[in-house]
Every structure is written in structure tokens, then in C-alpha cells.
Amino acid sequence: MLTDQEKIDLVNALDFVVIEPHTQSIYVHNDEKTNGVLARVLHTISVDEYIESFKKGSLIDIFPAAMQEAGAEGFKDGQFVIMPKKFYVDQCYAMSKEIERLTNLITLHNIKPNTYQGLIH
Incomplete structure (x- = not known):
């Protein structure tokens, strides 16, 4: 079982393609790397369900996974963070x-x- 920080490190290793602060959306490519990270981070929803719920064209919004599943508490300086x-x-x-x-x-x-x-x- 991964710690929250390990999960966040996995998410932060993805390439953020589009960041939309006004909608709190951070998009990544829908590829094998992202699917692998989602498989390790998600625990309340399947990867397929997540992708279906949060896809936008060929991109996936990673913000909900980071905040709700990985335990991130914010997005600072281009990375998801846990505030001590x-x-x-x-x-x-x-x-x-x-x-x-x-x-x-x-x-x-x-x-x-x-x-x-x-x-x-």
C-alpha cells in the first residue's frame, strides 16, 4: 500500500498538458503511463470509470484523482502537495x-x- 506522498509523487511525475485554474482542472494524456498511475492511486473507482468520468477528448483531468484519491491538499508551484x-x-x-x-x-x-x-x- 502506497503512502499519500508516494501517490502524489506518482501523479506529479505525469506531464501536465493543460492547467485550468479557474475550473480546477489539470489535464494529462490518456496513455499507458497515466493508466498505470491511476491503477496505483485509485481505490474507490476503477481506472475505466475514472477515465470515462473525467476525460476531455484525448486528455484526462487528473485533479480529482490527486485531491480525492492520492491525498493532495493543494496545487502549488506546478505540483500537487501535502501541507505539513x-x-x-x-x-x-x-x-x-x-x-x-x-x-x-x-x-x-x-x-x-x-x-x-x-x-x-
């Missing part, structure tokens, strides 16, 4: 610090609710 827990902790910490900074500004300038427009000149 530390990433989320760091994001929460940064957001907490920003909330604290903004709260201090509100207190410092004695800003009341719905008076922010008075600060804009």
Missing part, C-alpha cells in the same frame, strides 16, 4: 498575531464600531 501540520499551525499563529495587532490599533485610536469611514480622508 506545521504549515497550518504557522498560518494560525500569523493570523492570531495580525488580529492582536489590529485590536491594538483599534484600542490605540479609540475606534468605535462603524466609525472606520471617518478615518478615510
